[in-house]
Amino acid sequence: MDAAQDSRASLPGPDAHADAISPRACGEPAPALLLKGIGEFNEGRYWECHETLEELWRANPSPVRDLYQGILQVGVGFHHLRRGNYAGAVKVLGRGLARLRSLPEMCQGVRVAELADAGRTVYDRVLELGPDRAGEFDVSSLPRVRLGPDGDAAIASSIGARGRGAD
Numbered sequence: 001m002d003a004a005q006d007s008r009a010s011l012p013g014p015d016a017h018a019d020a021i022s023p024r025a026c027g028e029p030a031p032a033l034l035l036k037g038i039g040e041f042n043e044g045r046y047w048e049c050h051e052t053l054e055e056l057w058r059a060n061p062s063p064v065r066d067l068y069q070g071i072l073q074v075g076v077g078f079h080h081l082r083r084g085n086y087a088g089a090v091k092v093l094g095r096g097l098a099r100l101r102s103l104p105e106m107c108q109g110v111r112v113a114e115l116a117d118a119g120r121t122v123y124d125r126v127l128e129l130g131p132d133r134a135g136e137f138d139v140s141s142l143p144r145v146r147l148g149p150d151g152d153a154a155i156a157s158s159i160g161a162r163g164r165g166a167d
Contacts (some may be wrong), residue, residue: 025064026107030147031056034068034108041071042144046079067107070099071145074119081122082139086131095121110148118143 030038033056040049053072057065077093080086097119105113122142126134 002101011014021029021063021066021103021107023104025062026067026104028064028108030108030110037068037071038110038145038147041075044078044082044142046075050079066099067110067112070096070103070112070141071110071115072096073099074115076123077119078139078142080131081126081134081137081142086126086134089126089134091121093119093126097123106148109147111148115143115145115160 033052033084036152037052037056040046040052050072053068053075057068057072060068073092073096075096077089077091077096080088080092097116100112100116100119101111105111129136133160
């Protein structure tokens with residue numbers, strides 16, 4: 001088994017203590033802070049996304065917080081990748097993907113499965129390149145968080161409101 005296969009095999013699983021997310025929680029509309037964080041993520045402002053979603057994640061004791069933390073960790077993994085930190089990218093991206101993998105395909109309007117699949121493609125490619133060649137990864141191809149019908153318009157509205165000074 002080569003190093004990339006070994007690392008893929010060791011992708012962390014969802015937390016053993018994670019509770020199942022109720023369909024009701026996933027069916028709720030995305031909170032304003034989630035929309036703000038997704039907008040930051042999609043603009044490539046991963047650190048700002050981290051700060052925004054950490055606030056939401058810490059304030060929410062329910063299992064739906066795995067959605068917020070999963071997106072946050074995928075973004076931090078991308079941040080590390082852009083900065084050339086291979087070990088940080090692989091570690092944090094793997095954790096975020098594990099959290100997303102434990103969620104329904106769609107949660108609070110977020111296309112979770114789509115993000116998890118796209119993130120896994122990035123993860124696998126970075127592993128394939130390895131630490132010496134990870135800088136060859138085309139960071140302009142990093143995926144975005146997508147929402148269900150009308151969801152992307154909600155992100156645009158959230159970004160517009162932020163630009164007008166409303167947070």
